[in-house]
Amino acid sequence: MQQQILCLRFGLRGERAHALDEVVELLALSRHELRQQEARALKRLRRDRAA
Helix, strand or coil, X not given: CHHHHHHHHHCCCXXXXXXXXXXXXXXXXXXXXXXXXXXXXXXXXHHHHHC
16 A cells, blocks of 8 residues: 555656545545555655665
8 A cells, every 4th residue: 555655646657646635536545544654655665775
């Protein structure tokens, strides 16, 4: 789920970058849930990069 969120939000894998509300609708999440998942995924990437 987190990987999909980042791909959609940042336009990875040849996709265009999607707005928050577009991703909310595509994944049927609340804005709050989406922001939380996105923050967790970014934190995880930062942590893994530092290791």
